[in-house]
Amino acid sequence: MLRADGITVRYGRRTVLDGLAFELEPGAIVGLAGPSGCGKSTLARVLALMLKPASGTVSVDGTAVRGWRQRAPRALRTGVALLYQQPRLAVDPRLTLRAIVAEPCAANRVTLDDGVFDRVGLTADLLTRRPHEVSDGQLQRACLARALAMRPRYLLCDEMTSMLDASTQALLVGVVRQYREESGAGVLAISHDDVLLRRWADETRPLHG
Ligand SMILES: Nc1ncnc2c1ncn2[C@@H]1O[C@H](COP(=O)(O)OP(=O)(O)OP(=O)(O)O)[C@@H](O)[C@H]1O
Numbered sequence: 001m002l003r004a005d006g007i008t009v010r011y012g013r014r015t016v017l018d019g020l021a022f023e024l025e026p027g028a029i030v031g032l033a034g035p036s037g038c039g040k041s042t043l044a045r046v047l048a049l050m051l052k053p054a055s056g057t058v059s060v061d062g063t064a065v066r067g068w069r070q071r072a073p074r075a076l077r078t079g080v081a082l083l084y085q086q087p088r089l090a091v092d093p094r095l096t097l098r099a100i101v102a103e104p105c106a107a108n109r110v111t112l113d114d115g116v117f118d119r120v121g122l123t124a125d126l127l128t129r130r131p132h133e134v135s136d137g138q139l140q141r142a143c144l145a146r147a148l149a150m151r152p153r154y155l156l157c158d159e160m161t162s163m164l165d166a167s168t169q170a171l172l173v174g175v176v177r178q179y180r181e182e183s184g185a186g187v188l189a190i191s192h193d194d195v196l197l198r199r200w201a202d203e204t205r206p207l208h209g
Pocket of ligand 1: 037
């Protein structure tokens with residue numbers, strides 16, 4: 001279980017999350033709904049151990065998180081993956097797509113399973129290109145491959161498909177669902193598109209700060 005309790009986040013004087021509790025069960029795909037600006041991305045960043053809340057606790061499969069960002073223990077940090085709306089902001093523009101996918105595996109001494117490229121539909125000719133030589137959809141496939149290569153126990157998708165055309169959306173959602181079936185990972189899906197969310201998630205929960 002990926003669990004957050006009593007999470008409060010402030011940006012300056014503004015409180016965005018106020019004592020929020022949230023649970024993501026293994027094997028579940030939970031949609032997160034709420035108006036723009038209510039703190040969905042903020043919660044995703046807290047759950048991914050990338051943003052330290054002003055107060056509150058996060059635990060990953062029963063282990064309480066004590067350090068955040070680079071200070072989070074590797075086993076906790078690599079167990080939770082976060083995918084963003086804009087893949088171009090999430091990659092090093094100098095690297096090839098293959099290197100982008102391989103980087104976290106190398107840093108964490110995880111063997112890269114080449115099957116991950118097939119899984120997201122990245123062909124060999126795309127893997128030698130750099131981000132400016134591919135489309136947003138192709139780059140987002142690489143970001144998903146990079147996340148899945150680490151076999152996360154929880155996958156947090158923050159508007160992962162919002163910038164993409166319908167067929168790439170469907171492909172990526174299908175890949176995530178299949179990964180969930182095989183691995184029993186828990187998935188959090190954040191999207192403005194209610195229709196997509198209903199199709200994608202087993203249940204949708206409102207965000208109450
Ligand atoms: N780094 C930051 N510094 C200051 N304010 C921020 C920061 N990040 C987010 N905010 C503000 O906090 C509030 C919550 O932002 P957040 O991105 O979590 O909301 P959201 O529900 O994901 O919104 P959207 O659906 O529009 O993506 C917003 O008002 C936003 O402007």
